[in-house]
Amino acid sequence: MMTSTTKQSNSLFKNAILKILSDKISLIALIIVGIYFLVALLTSVGLIASSWNIPVTTSYAPPSAEFWFGADIFGRSVFTRVVKATETAVMLGVVVAIISIVIGTTLGMLAGYFGGWVDELVVWFYTTFASIPGIMMLVSIAFILGKGTTTVFLSLGLTSWVGLCRIVRGEVMKHKDREYVQAANAIGASTPRKLIKHILPNISHLLIINFTQTFDSAIKAEVVLSFLGLSVVGRPSWGTMIDDAKLELARGVWWQLGAATLAMFIIVLAFNVLGDALRDALDPKLKGK
Amino acid sequence: MSEKVLEVKDLVVEFRTDRGTVKAVNGVNFEVFKGKTLGVVGESGSGKSVTALAIMGLIPNPPGRIAGGDILFNGKSLVNLAPSEMRKIRGNKIAMIFQEPMTSLNPVYTIGNQIEEVLELHQPNLSKAQRRDKAIDMLRLVGIPSPEKRVTEYPHQLSGGMRQRVMIAIALSCEPDILIADEPTTALDVTIQAQILELMKKLQKELGMGIILITHDLGVVAETCDHVSVMYCGQIVESADVRTLFKHPQHPYTKGLMESIPSFDSTKGEKKERLQTIEGMVPSLFELPVGCNFQTRCSKATEDCKGAKGEPRLHNIGNEHTVACFHPLS
Amino acid sequence: MNIYTYIFRRLLYMIPVLLGVCLIIFVLFNLVAPDPALLKLGKHGTVEQIAQINHELGLDRPLWVQYLDTVKSAFTLDFGRSWATQQDILEMIKLGALPSLSITGPLFLISTILSIALALLVAFYRGKLIDRFVLLLSIAGMSIPSLAVVLFGQWFFGYYLSWFEISGYESGFPEFIPYVILPVFLYVFVNFGADTRFYRTVILDEVYQDYVRTARSKGLSETVIMFKHVLKNSMIPILTQIIIQIPFLILGLLFAETFFSIPGLGAMIVNAVNNSDFPVIKAMAILSSIFFMLFGILTDVAYTLVDPRMRLK
Numbered sequence: 001m002m003t004s005t006t007k008q009s010n011s012l013f014k015n016a017i018l019k020i021l022s023d024k025i026s027l028i029a030l031i032i033v034g035i036y037f038l039v040a041l042l043t044s045v046g047l048i049a050s051s052w053n054i055p056v057t058t059s060y061a062p063p064s065a066e067f068w069f070g071a072d073i074f075g076r077s078v079f080t081r082v083v084k085a086t087e088t089a090v091m092l093g094v095v096v097a098i099i100s101i102v103i104g105t106t107l108g109m110l111a112g113y114f115g116g117w118v119d120e121l122v123v124w125f126y127t128t129f130a131s132i133p134g135i136m137m138l139v140s141i142a143f144i145l146g147k148g149t150t151t152v153f154l155s156l157g158l159t160s161w162v163g164l165c166r167i168v169r170g171e172v173m174k175h176k177d178r179e180y181v182q183a184a185n186a187i188g189a190s191t192p193r194k195l196i197k198h199i200l201p202n203i204s205h206l207l208i209i210n211f212t213q214t215f216d217s218a219i220k221a222e223v224v225l226s227f228l229g230l231s232v233v234g235r236p237s238w239g240t241m242i243d244d245a246k247l248e249l250a251r252g253v254w255w256q257l258g259a260a261t262l263a264m265f266i267i268v269l270a271f272n273v274l275g276d277a278l279r280d281a282l283d284p285k286l287k288g289k
Numbered sequence: 290m291s292e293k294v295l296e297v298k299d300l301v302v303e304f305r306t307d308r309g310t311v312k313a314v315n316g317v318n319f320e321v322f323k324g325k326t327l328g329v330v331g332e333s334g335s336g337k338s339v340t341a342l343a344i345m346g347l348i349p350n351p352p353g354r355i356a357g358g359d360i361l362f363n364g365k366s367l368v369n370l371a372p373s374e375m376r377k378i379r380g381n382k383i384a385m386i387f388q389e390p391m392t393s394l395n396p397v398y399t400i401g402n403q404i405e406e407v408l409e410l411h412q413p414n415l416s417k418a419q420r421r422d423k424a425i426d427m428l429r430l431v432g433i434p435s436p437e438k439r440v441t442e443y444p445h446q447l448s449g450g451m452r453q454r455v456m457i458a459i460a461l462s463c464e465p466d467i468l469i470a471d472e473p474t475t476a477l478d479v480t481i482q483a484q485i486l487e488l489m490k491k492l493q494k495e496l497g498m499g500i501i502l503i504t505h506d507l508g509v510v511a512e513t514c515d516h517v518s519v520m521y522c523g524q525i526v527e528s529a530d531v532r533t534l535f536k537h538p539q540h541p542y543t544k545g546l547m548e549s550i551p552s553f554d555s556t557k558g559e560k561k562e563r564l565q566t567i568e569g570m571v572p573s574l575f576e577l578p579v580g581c582n583f584q585t586r587c588s589k590a591t592e593d594c595k596g597a598k599g600e601p602r603l604h605n606i607g608n609e610h611t612v613a614c615f616h617p618l619s
Numbered sequence: 620m621n622i623y624t625y626i627f628r629r630l631l632y633m634i635p636v637l638l639g640v641c642l643i644i645f646v647l648f649n650l651v652a653p654d655p656a657l658l659k660l661g662k663h664g665t666v667e668q669i670a671q672i673n674h675e676l677g678l679d680r681p682l683w684v685q686y687l688d689t690v691k692s693a694f695t696l697d698f699g700r701s702w703a704t705q706q707d708i709l710e711m712i713k714l715g716a717l718p719s720l721s722i723t724g725p726l727f728l729i730s731t732i733l734s735i736a737l738a739l740l741v742a743f744y745r746g747k748l749i750d751r752f753v754l755l756l757s758i759a760g761m762s763i764p765s766l767a768v769v770l771f772g773q774w775f776f777g778y779y780l781s782w783f784e785i786s787g788y789e790s791g792f793p794e795f796i797p798y799v800i801l802p803v804f805l806y807v808f809v810n811f812g813a814d815t816r817f818y819r820t821v822i823l824d825e826v827y828q829d830y831v832r833t834a835r836s837k838g839l840s841e842t843v844i845m846f847k848h849v850l851k852n853s854m855i856p857i858l859t860q861i862i863i864q865i866p867f868l869i870l871g872l873l874f875a876e877t878f879f880s881i882p883g884l885g886a887m888i889v890n891a892v893n894n895s896d897f898p899v900i901k902a903m904a905i906l907s908s909i910f911f912m913l914f915g916i917l918t919d920v921a922y923t924l925v926d927p928r929m930r931l932k
Contacts, residue, residue: 128639131912133867136904143892143900144652223764227874228892242767246878249774261767268762347835351746380838392829397851397927407837443927459837
């Protein structure tokens with residue numbers, strides 16, 4: 001009975017993957033995501049866009065055949081900077097999603113499984129967190145920590161875990177009483193083992209869906225942080241590039257805004273589509289038919 | 290001789306799917322008479338519900354459509370009727386009740402409101418007060434106690450059996466010529482089942498409508514039907530009046546269905562045997578065998594059945610008993 | 620349990636949550652935050668100057684006293700004075716609320732009506748071309764960063780085309796209208812995608828329910844089914860979604876107010892961040908939380924009133 005549930009979730013994934021690969025639009029979305037991740041990887045090791053910080057032409061040069069998106073105030077190629085910013089964005093999205101998933105899942109599992117005062121405590125905790133409107137929380141945390149990459153990670157990560165926590169808690173409470181867990185009980189499986197080996201596979205599809213959503217909201221929230229001057233330092237990000245545009249537009253310089261917006265738009269869109277496809281494939285109950 | 294209300298002729302219903310077009314109903318014929326009950330029997334996927342939806346004009350298009358044949362209601366063809374015309378018949382002259390009473394009623398409107406809605410639609414000359422009275426009468430007719438109180442209640446305040454009664458009340462409030470009941474008792478407790486079937490028989494006597502009872506349960510068929518059609522893979526394989534069917538089933542599938550009913554009869558004299566099942570599984574509609582659809586599970590299948598003679602057609606073997614088989618049992 | 624008991628119990632539960640909110644705010648601003656005295660004086664402050672400022676700001680008192688201060692401000696709504704302007708913060712909030720609402724109010728109204736109407740449209744024509752088109756538009760709309768929309772929109776429609784006021788504000792009705800048209804329009808564009816998708820999902824969930832099949836079998840037309848049966852059922856989750864958005868209206872719009880020079884609460888928050896004005900940020904965080912909790916209770920109460928299955932006896 002225990003193996004049958006892991007098999008069940010495995011076949012669920014296989015089906016989901018097949019379904020996504022067969023649908024043209026989801027496939028394109030998946031490929032786009034793959035390309036972005038690849039680009040991020042390549043820039044992080046310096047294989048491409050390594051010249052992002054070097055002035056290569058005149059200040060505010062407009063787009064041309066050589067520099068597709070022109071140059072910024074320092075004469076640096078906007079296109080190269082946008083590519084380098086991909087690394088920032090991907091890193092951001094991944095780290096924030098991981099932080100949020102780890103916190104949300106751990107707390108959710110503890111609350112759902114142990115019940116009693118543990119549950120009460122966790123519920124009080126996330127209710128409190130959830131009662132402060134996201135934007136205030138984000139602004140507050142970022143403000144306190146000051147600008148920098150860690151700030152972005154922490155502030156975004158700490159504001160995105162509540163939704164997942166609630167869902168995980170609900171699911172664990174449901175699964176706790178299911179037969180396969182009781183069977184595991186009967187053979188004396190220890191608590192962590194039960195949680196990780198048995199219950200976790202059955203909620204992993206929710207984690208994956210949540211990953212795509214958190215990735216997207218992290219990238220979009222970074223723009224808010226940039227606006228407040230609280231975003232990453234030492235490396236370009238789409239948010240800071242868009243924020244810079246507030247000074248540039250008056251001079252008719254639109255290319256930095258255009259490039260960063262376009263780059264962000266494509267990946268957020270792709271993740272959105274992918275997230276939808278995953279949701280349809282993995283959790284029919286959440287179908288957005 | 291009863292009046293014929295409905296005639297289904299060579300009905301074909303197709304559905305377009307990712308894997309191709311499939312015929313959920315493939316050449317179905319039957320007739321329904323006033324005051325008589327036709328049972329349509331078959332396993333899930335046999336096409337019985339789709340047939341019912343086709344009669345009601347409720348085949349979702351896309352992905353489905355009526356691809357052939359005709360449905361004659363009191364002589365008038367329903368198949369090519371304009372949607373606005375069909376809506377005048379639906380709920381009014383032909384009504385349907387479904388399998389899931391728990392979810393078939395709208396949770397945010399009162400029961401009275403939901404009955405009155407049909408009356409308002411099809412009998413516009415009734416006043417509000419008259420509609421309310423009729424609703425209460427219908428509730429009383431279907432055996433719901435204290436109908437004046439119930440009429441202002443919401444569905445969630447009623448049990449499953451009561452909700453199904455309300456569904457019947459809604460269906461019969463315009464006194465239709467035909468009532469289609471798609472597995473009306475499958476989702477109910479056995480004791481409630483009996484009550485609902487009793488109720489339907491009683492109402493048929495009082496109101497005189499023809500009933501099409503769709504079910505997979507032969508016990509229900511034996512209790513309530515006058516004539517039976519057995520469906521398999523979208524086609525009718527046998528059709529007869531109820532006694533004949535039970536006494537002398539001719540199609541191996543029908544015989545298999547009969548034999549798989551558990552029997553408590555200890556007077557048979559034989560040792561209690563294992564439950565008989567029909568070997569094999571219903572083939573997917575995408576992969577139907579050439580020739581007879583039942584050949585893969587039939588103990589009597591021969592070379593003839595595998596396509597040499599084409600598909601078996603329904604032929605009369607006497608007394609309005611038709612069967613589609615190359616090797617009927619007697 | 621009747622409705623008053625229910626409300627009372629919810630209000631009661633609000634207290635430990637509010638205490639928790641104050642705790643989080645306290646931890647952030649009084650514990651984790653960098654020393655505001657240092658922020659003010661920079662590296663050149665002497666030890667005495669720092670101690671002096673800390674004393675003035677009340678930061679040298681025991682921690683639990685500072686926590687209680689935060690709690691007290693939450694319950695009395697007395698947030699003290701702004702470090703930057705010395706104004707009474709509650710007064711500042713009262714002044715800034717109206718300009719913010721003059722944008723978020725109309726925005727909320729227009730957005731909601733538009734999104735629901737669109738959602739009904741595509742639910743009615745589900746699967747057809749217009750459904751896919753609107754869906755595509757919605758997802759695209761959700762994927763464009765709002766800051767980009769505001770910047771580009773202001774430049775394009777305000778400056779380039781000169782169709783609208785670029786910035787500025789006049790209070791009083793109807794004088795404020797020309798100043799809010801553009802920001803409202805831009806944000807309707809930003810928000811409609813997510814809203815339409817949500818409402819579409821809610822409505823479609825109802826469309827596929829069994830009772831719709833029953834309604835069809837009665838001979839009702841698709842239009843009646845949509846507007847009588849589906850809509851009423853959909854309104855339950857839709858209403859809750861609408862009510863819960865209201866508390867966010869007072870936060871104003873951080874980007875729009877800044878760029879369009881509208882003296883609302885959003886601009887106030889941004890200024891506070893730029894000026895390291897702790898008490899203002901704290902005040903807004905606490906106030907918005909209180910609103911959020913109150914409206915949460917309101918939402919649940921509305922739910923019990925609207926859904927016959929949830930009526931409290």
